[in-house]
Amino acid sequence: MGRWEPGARERLQGAALSLYSGKGFEVTTVAEIAQAAGLTERTFYRHFADKREVLFAIYDEFTQPFLDGIEDAPRDARPIDVMAAAVARASGFFTAERQPYSRARQGVITDNPELHERELLKLASLAATLATALRERGVPEPSATLSAEMGVTVYRVSFEMWIADGESRPMADIASGVFAELGALTAPA
Amino acid sequence: MGRWEPGARERLQGAALSLYSGKGFEVTTVAEIAQAAGLTERTFYRHFADKREVLFAIYDEFTQPFLDGIEDAPRDARPIDVMAAAVARASGFFTAERQPYSRARQGVITDNPELHERELLKLASLAATLATALRERGVPEPSATLSAEMGVTVYRVSFEMWIADGESRPMADIASGVFAELGALTAPA
Numbered sequence: 001m002g003r004w005e006p007g008a009r010e011r012l013q014g015a016a017l018s019l020y021s022g023k024g025f026e027v028t029t030v031a032e033i034a035q036a037a038g039l040t041e042r043t044f045y046r047h048f049a050d051k052r053e054v055l056f057a058i059y060d061e062f063t064q065p066f067l068d069g070i071e072d073a074p075r076d077a078r079p080i081d082v083m084a085a086a087v088a089r090a091s092g093f094f095t096a097e098r099q100p101y102s103r104a105r106q107g108v109i110t111d112n113p114e115l116h117e118r119e120l121l122k123l124a125s126l127a128a129t130l131a132t133a134l135r136e137r138g139v140p141e142p143s144a145t146l147s148a149e150m151g152v153t154v155y156r157v158s159f160e161m162w163i164a165d166g167e168s169r170p171m172a173d174i175a176s177g178v179f180a181e182l183g184a185l186t187a188p189a
Numbered sequence: 190m191g192r193w194e195p196g197a198r199e200r201l202q203g204a205a206l207s208l209y210s211g212k213g214f215e216v217t218t219v220a221e222i223a224q225a226a227g228l229t230e231r232t233f234y235r236h237f238a239d240k241r242e243v244l245f246a247i248y249d250e251f252t253q254p255f256l257d258g259i260e261d262a263p264r265d266a267r268p269i270d271v272m273a274a275a276v277a278r279a280s281g282f283f284t285a286e287r288q289p290y291s292r293a294r295q296g297v298i299t300d301n302p303e304l305h306e307r308e309l310l311k312l313a314s315l316a317a318t319l320a321t322a323l324r325e326r327g328v329p330e331p332s333a334t335l336s337a338e339m340g341v342t343v344y345r346v347s348f349e350m351w352i353a354d355g356e357s358r359p360m361a362d363i364a365s366g367v368f369a370e371l372g373a374l375t376a377p378a
Contacts, residue, residue, distance in 0.1 A: 080374050117310055124309045142346045146371055149342040157331045182335055185269050186375040 009047045011037040016054040020108040055105060059122045065090040070133045079139045083151030084179050091172035103163045127152040154178045198236045200226040205243040209297040244294060248311045252318060254279040259322045268328045272340030273368050280361035292352045316341040343367045
């Protein structure tokens with residue numbers, strides 16, 4: 001088995017999720033995940049620190065689209081519009097093909113308090129990263145933190161709507177509607 | 190020493206914070222906290238599950254003012270105004286007398302990643318509790334979650350401003366300004 005097995009990372013993620021959904025996260029071992037993916041434990045540990053991180057590695061992947069969305073927004077865009085652009089860009093990560101994986105992943109996380117806590121911490125860390133990116137664009141505090149937190153909240157709410165049974169709209173359309181809802185909520189009375 | 194030592198809880202909280210600030214959270218033991226408070230370890234464990242919970246027990250105390258603010262808001266108030274009322278009510282917890290304690294506590298938490306994570310989870314749990322209270326008032330989703338998350342974000346940002354060196358405005362005034370900022374951020378362009 002080669003050191004750089006092509007697609008190893010994705011195969012490990014898929015195998016892990018199948019086992020977590022089937023027999024449960026707690027009782028699944030790294031050895032079982034590696035075996036189900038046709039890889040060695042050694043290869044597993046080249047990609048992931050532990051069996052929990054298999055589920056959270058996606059944050060490494062989709063933080064960048066958020067940051068790209070912030071960077072590409074017009075210089076004079078309002079902070080909330082910059083965040084809307086960031087969420088729209090990140091929504092591209094959640095394709096229709098990814099929907100079954102995302103649903104299964106969320107099921108595993110919802111069933112396990114430790115994983116649920118880990119998810120909340122990853123989201124908080126994402127918001128802090130995006131607030132820093134806004135400050136680097138010159139957005140002052142508290143606007144930077146307020147905007148970043150609102151953006152991550154809209155993303156989270158939109159994601160939960162997107163993975164609901166029967167939902168077929170693209171994530172970007174859902175997020176756009178949730179941003180409109182946010183604007184209506186905070187509009188002057 | 191009586192089973193229900195008057196003020197035991199507050200004495201333990203004060204003693205713990207002094208030790209955490211002075212010698213550090215990691216190296217402080219429950220025995221030292223109890224001794225510094227002039228109480229037994231047994232009394233400590235009647236009030237707190239462990240040395241970490243001494244710092245987070247305040248969430249049990251100030252979640253109620255948030256909920257009272259929601260309950261007492263006019264039935265026809267908009268969700269965001271209900272949250273503003275909740276944050277204003279909870280701000281009453283943060284009196285000028287409490288400012289030194291709050292500053293010291295935040296210093297300990299900021300210095301320790303595990304405590305910082307615990308704080309983020311407590312805030313996420315507070316937001317979920319407030320979203321439930323809004324739904325019980327008839328606020329639909331996603332408005333309930335969006336409003337609760339915005340309220341907790343405003344609270345958090347306001348708290349950080351309130352404990353800054355030299356800050357002397359009441360927390361309620363700061364929070365009111367941050368809510369206004371939020372409105373300006375999301376106002377139609």
